[in-house]
Amino acid sequence: MPRRTARTALYAATAASTALLAAACGPQTEQVESAPSSPSGSAESDSASEAPASFTAGEYEATGSYQTPGGTQSVDVEVTLEADGTITDVEVDGNAEGGNSEQFQKKFESGIDAQVEGRKITELSIDKVSGSSLTSGGFNDAIAQIIDDAQA
Amino acid sequence: MWAFDAIGTRWRIDAPEPIDTAAVRAVIDDFDRIWSRFRDDSVVARLRTERTVDLGSDAPAILGLYERLDDLTDGAVSPAVGASLEQLGYDAQYTLTARGEAIPAFRWRTARRDGSVVTVDQPVVVDIGAVGKGFLAQRVAELVGDPVTVDASGDIVHRGAHPLRVALEHPRDPELAVGIVELAPGMAICASAINRRTWGDGWHHVLDARTGEPTRDVLATWVVAPDAALADGLATALFFVEPERVLDEFPEVGCAVVDATMRIRAARMTGEIFR
The missing domain is CATH 3.10.520.10 (ApbE-like domains)
Known part of the structure; x- marks a missing residue:
């Protein structure tokens, strides 16, 4: 049941992924968004036709890449995986340097009218990008690669 | 987390509970079968040749929203913009080559809608690109149930x-x-x-x-x-x-x-x- 286990791992990876994004942006961020309780439940929704499989515990590395008009960008992801698919440690490298921990929360109820000053997305503490999904696509690719590598 | 491709875009769903992926796929497939401009066999494609078509249970919400957008923008946003897009080459084959000068869309206000049933007096190429993805993302989120985050690119x-x-x-x-x-x-x-x-x-x-x-x-x-x-x-x-x-x-x-x-x-x- 490779699929089933893969999804279990993906599920476990969800918690890691938000931690990843937070980790990518420096120690002061508190952006862990979802905290799944246990990876075991996610297998229930899978069909019985899939065959079982397990993970080889250990450290895995993968690089996710994505295209931008400026060229190919990449993000390196390293995870420590238990045999049950739980990710116990995670590291991100590459664009993760220079984390911007000075995030302000401001309401702009009354309105802003100004010239845009862009900031590097990789230096922001964020969960998602709206307008394009290039970065998260690269990230997803990296995770998918890890899952593939980890299947015994 | 579950990531997949559908209706020409990348989807990612984060939820702590198991996701009924088959049910999500079914909702998206149904939506595509009714509304896709890129499919000859979609229900909405019948408005290219038929005067009266029932567009199904989502039609009142989708077309009702379009009517509000039409009012708000004085007709600039229209579900009939498909022919204009095809004229500029944004078609099912992605020819991306204009067939000629830009053409205005059929004026949607002149269509008659009775619930889910639409009647037009000329061939219309419907394209619900302005609301379709959002509508479907909302539908998927409701199907999965809270807590969930649905990201459709x-x-x-x-x-x-x-x-x-x-x-x-x-x-x-x-x-x-x-x-x-x-x-x-x-x-x-x-x-x-x-x-x-x-x-x-x-x-x-x-x-x-x-x-x-x-x-x-x-x-x-x-x-x-x-x-x-x-x-x-x-x-x-x-x-x-x-x-x-x-x-x-x-x-x-x-x-x-x-x-x-x-x-x-x-x-x-x-x-x-x-x-």
Whole structure:
């Protein structure tokens, strides 16, 4: 049941992924968004036709890449995986340097009218990008690669 | 987390409970079978040859929203814009070569709608690109159930426990953001930008239905709203109407607009604009 286990791992990876994004942006961020309780439940929704499989515990590395008009960008992801698919440690490298921990929360109820000053997305503490999904696509690719590598 | 491709875009669903992936797929497939402009066998494609077509149970919500957008934009946003898009080459084959001069869309106001049944007096190519993805993302989120976050390539329905930090992508450089929105649980954010899916002589997919020509003045818009279909539709409307007007008529939404001079106007959102 490779699929089933893969999804279990993906599920476990969800918690890691938000931690990843937070980790990518420096120690002061508190952006862990979802905290799944246990990876075991996610297998229930899978069909019985899939065959079982397990993970080889250990450290895995993968690089996710994505295209931008400026060229190919990449993000390196390293995870420590238990045999049950739980990710116990995670590291991100590459664009993760220079984390911007000075995030302000401001309401702009009354309105802003100004010239845009862009900031590097990789230096922001964020969960998602709206307008394009290039970065998260690269990230997803990296995770998918890890899952593939980890299947015994 | 579950990531997959559907209706020409990348989807990602985050949920702590198991996702019934078959049910999600079925909802998306049904939607595509009814509404896709790129399928000859879709229900909506019948309006190319038939005068009266029943567009199914989602039609009142989708077309009702389009009627509001039509009013708001004085006809610039229309579900009949498909023929104008095809004229410029944005068709099922992605020929991306104009067949001739831009053509205005069929005036949707002249169509008759009785619930889900639409009657037209000429062939119409329906394209619900302005609200379809948001509508479907909302539908998927409701199907999965709380807590869940559905991300359909930047159109995001957030029903998680904590606010989601969403970067607003710079319309001229995807490595940059123009701001961050703190998306509260229960809210959706949708973007519309003309930096993707461009072809030809600066053409893109946001057309003024009254002329069939691509818009030029606005580069990117975002809307935060309690419903993703509304957010999606208003994000397109903001290419044609001032944000003040949208905010006046839709008190439940916030928005941000970047124009061609890189001026940003934003209101009623929580977060930060970089300036």
